[in-house]
Amino acid sequence: MRIKDTYIDIKKQNMSACVDTAEIYALIKRVTNDAYCDNVVLEIACDDGFDFFEVSDKDGKVLIRSSNGVGFAAGFNAYLKERCGYSIGAMTTVGKLPKTPPSVGEPIKRKSEFLYRYFFNYCTFSYTYAFDTWEEWERTIDYLLLSGYNLILNPIGSETVWRNTLIRMGYTEKEADSFLCGPAFYAWQLMMNMTGWAGGAPKWWYDERALLAGKINKRLHSFGASTVVPAFIGMVPDNFAVHYPNANIIDQGLWCEMKRPSLMMPDSDCFDKMADIYFEESKRIDGAEYMHYYSADPFHEGGITEGVDLNEYATRIFAKMSSLDKDAVWMFQGWTNSPKPEMIAAVPDGRAIITNLGSGNNYKNENLYAGAPWCYCEVFCFGGQYNFQGNAQSILETPYECLNDEDSNVIGMGF
Numbered sequence: 001m002r003i004k005d006t007y008i009d010i011k012k013q014n015m016s017a018c019v020d021t022a023e024i025y026a027l028i029k030r031v032t033n034d035a036y037c038d039n040v041v042l043e044i045a046c047d048d049g050f051d052f053f054e055v056s057d058k059d060g061k062v063l064i065r066s067s068n069g070v071g072f073a074a075g076f077n078a079y080l081k082e083r084c085g086y087s088i089g090a091m092t093t094v095g096k097l098p099k100t101p102p103s104v105g106e107p108i109k110r111k112s113e114f115l116y117r118y119f120f121n122y123c124t125f126s127y128t129y130a131f132d133t134w135e136e137w138e139r140t141i142d143y144l145l146l147s148g149y150n151l152i153l154n155p156i157g158s159e160t161v162w163r164n165t166l167i168r169m170g171y172t173e174k175e176a177d178s179f180l181c182g183p184a185f186y187a188w189q190l191m192m193n194m195t196g197w198a199g200g201a202p203k204w205w206y207d208e209r210a211l212l213a214g215k216i217n218k219r220l221h222s223f224g225a226s227t228v229v230p231a232f233i234g235m236v237p238d239n240f241a242v243h244y245p246n247a248n249i250i251d252q253g254l255w256c257e258m259k260r261p262s263l264m265m266p267d268s269d270c271f272d273k274m275a276d277i278y279f280e281e282s283k284r285i286d287g288a289e290y291m292h293y294y295s296a297d298p299f300h301e302g303g304i305t306e307g308v309d310l311n312e313y314a315t316r317i318f319a320k321m322s323s324l325d326k327d328a329v330w331m332f333q334g335w336t337n338s339p340k341p342e343m344i345a346a347v348p349d350g351r352a353i354i355t356n357l358g359s360g361n362n363y364k365n366e367n368l369y370a371g372a373p374w375c376y377c378e379v380f381c382f383g384g385q386y387n388f389q390g391n392a393q394s395i396l397e398t399p400y401e402c403l404n405d406e407d408s409n410v411i412g413m414g415f
Helices: 005-014 021-031 069-084 122-127 134-146 158-168 173-179 183-190 203-221 271-282 310-324 392-403
Strands: 040-044 052-058 061-066 108-111 116-119 151-153 226-230 262-264 293-295 329-334 352-356 374-377 410-414
Touching: 021 040, 021 069, 021 134, 052 069, 061 069, 069 108, 069 134, 116 374, 122 183, 134 203, 158 173, 158 183, 158 203, 158 271, 203 226, 271 310, 310 329, 352 410, 374 392, 392 410
Parallel strands: 040 061, 116 151, 116 410, 151 226, 226 293, 293 329, 329 352, 352 374, 374 410
Antiparallel strands: 052 061, 052 108
């Protein structure tokens, strides 16, 4: 399969080929020491839209060539693993770093065949990262960059955006707080699965979360990686009609016996007003000006679609999204029966990307996701599972099989 020029152009347009050498050397120093930092030379080179790195010897130093910060980080990681026997993991490090940086010898050259390497699942932010501080996030980000990921979900700070949006829409602070779930349940709020569960947080929490979100954004963007943030698609509190009686509100029923938030249709008089406020509040977070990928999953694991023209709904949602950001790309989670084909068809080619979370069992259908581009992803550990299992060979080989399948529209991979 040849990835469409349209998809390559969108990626080039939306993802900065940023090379902040100071940040790259700071990362090298964090994960090794001064000796390694002083022994690395960076050389910027152009690419064709597909990220690459080359590592070789030059004048007694390690020369890394790439077009962006992610490529330089991944190249340095390849050097550490393959020449130093030193492997930096998400939680642990294996091997002993040689005191003197060894030579590269045979050059290491890699080029990704995937436009995007995506990381994170909403649930992970509540299962694992609910209370991580910047110090913990800095280590996580180092791991992501060293691993070559260039598209990272970051819903942190969304609770602050929502709180401020509702207050500007006429809600009291108490009403806004009662709508939001507690910090360990934000993921399911953002996926429209529940509302208000274990809610309530002090004001300082919202302020600190917005600051943390900005630090994460800016660090990733300084390497040319992009962040994916939640979009406004009409989610509202169940009492929204009390404040706006003319709004067209669709009840969304229950999820796992918990009340889901309601959904406001985009033909409502107040939809544009609320979307504009939400977008303004999201752009208050540092680094937001470089974000063009928006995650939104109406009807995730259920919801009520009866009486909803899904194509018209999605058409209006994307029209609003793109009016606020002309470069907007709508990121859908491919999970169970979502996203709906009628919704995908409403989004222009290349402006919808699906993260196919169960790719191992869902990749051979030539009409998969109505022909929209998608990322081969897997979710290996769910809540309450502690076992480690899977077909490693299939996980390693199948994404490349999809790339070579003329009927496949895969453009990325994710974890």
